[in-house]
Amino acid sequence: MFFASDNAGPAHPAILSALGAANTGFASGYGADPLTIAVTQQLREIFEAPEASVHLVATGTAANALALATLANPWDTIFCTPDAHIQQDECNAPEFFAGGAKLTLVGTGDKLTPDTLRTAVAAEQSRGVHGPQRGPVAITQATERGRIYSVAEITELTAVAREFGIPAHLDGARFANALVALNCTPADMTWRAGVDAVSFGGTKNGCLGVEAVIFFDPARAWEFELRRKRGAHLFSKHRFLAAQMQAYLTDGLWLDLARRANASMARLADGLRGIEGVRFTAEPQANMLFPEIPRHMHDRLQAAGAVYYLWDGAETGAPEDRLTLRLVTDWSLPEAEIDRFLSLARG
Incomplete structure (x- = not known):
């Protein structure tokens, strides 16, 4: 992930x-x-x-x-x-x-x-x-x-x-x-x-x-x-x-690889939209997304091995604190990894 x-x-x-x-x-x-x-x-x-x-x-x-x-x-x-x-x-x-x-x-x-x-x-x-x-x-x-x-x-x-x-x-x-x-x-x-x-x-x-x-x-x-x-x-x-x-x-x-990366982000974004507590700072247009999530979701994802950048917010704090992540997809990302990430985010 x-x-x-x-x-x-x-x-x-x-x-x-x-x-x-x-x-x-x-x-x-x-x-x-x-x-x-x-x-x-x-x-x-x-x-x-x-x-x-x-x-x-x-x-x-x-x-x-x-x-x-x-x-x-x-x-x-x-x-x-x-x-x-x-x-x-x-x-x-x-x-x-x-x-x-x-x-x-x-x-x-x-x-x-x-x-x-x-x-x-x-x-x-x-x-x-x-x-x-x-x-x-x-x-x-x-x-x-x-x-x-x-x-x-x-x-x-x-x-x-x-x-x-x-x-x-x-x-x-x-x-x-x-x-x-x-x-x-x-x-x-x-x-x-x-x-x-x-x-x-x-x-x-x-x-x-x-x-x-x-x-x-x-x-x-x-x-x-x-x-x-x-x-x-x-x-x-x-x-x-x-x-x-x-x-x-x-x-x-070059165009095919870009389409794959963008499609992976669209799949990820569609899944995150339906999860309570997730908000987007902006709608994804390419292969990058900056969602805001509660810390308890971040902790769960990190414990399961998800790798991403914490864009805004401290590593430690209250479970309900809001954090902003940077998520990027590339051409090779398997759909199974996206779906696993979404499953973990849902809890």
Whole structure:
């Protein structure tokens, strides 16, 4: 009963098989291999962006930090929510890789709104040389609270960015989960909606460890290449990143895995709705849920071996205390484990 993170699940057998197939013979390094060239074309076709520059890295933090560093000057500020992964979980990597660009936190939750973003952006550059300059807007899709921006919402946010002449980046660690939930195309959720660059995640959705950074303006490519090399994130045996991504994209595997993860969350959420004492902080839209439950239910689940994050509340206290959990489902989670969790929650 492992609901702590979709990072914790196994890699899909097709990904591992692709790595084995790539592990024969010799291939040029640093992205000059045939697999990387083929994957670049695959991603361009999937995003309907034939001129896009495509770059593979091994981690989501590298993807976000290097992408934002390419979009921001050291004296800029990056606009994001207080709950954004780049704020909460990346150990100041965006600031480090950008040479000191700061983060400006917008609003109080996990989603940007046009009004709060416009107010935050307008407030900068009010101190001339003494203050940070306006840098990129960073959107997380799906958010760290499991919510999804509609295509219209993304378009409204990027319109604000364009008002001020700044770029927009989309952190898509759970890109596939959001995409299948919206039932739109990758182009609709990115460049058609005004996004300039995207971190396209694979690791949380069945890969061993690979992410793609895509710039829809190829003029950004060379700077990113230099930053990736200088930041020690250019793999020499690059084909092993490309092999994962190629298998992930082939025959729509990436979409199938996301649908499985989302369906598992829907099954879990449907079961929890009927249990007395359970409330949702928000309806699940992808593969994450933050339910509030009484402590006695939490204690029962923990005693039976359920693994998840306690998001809000103390480990000890009165049985009737309210606690908030973070539950995440991945592509491989067996239905039997979901049903066992629900049975325990019911008591």
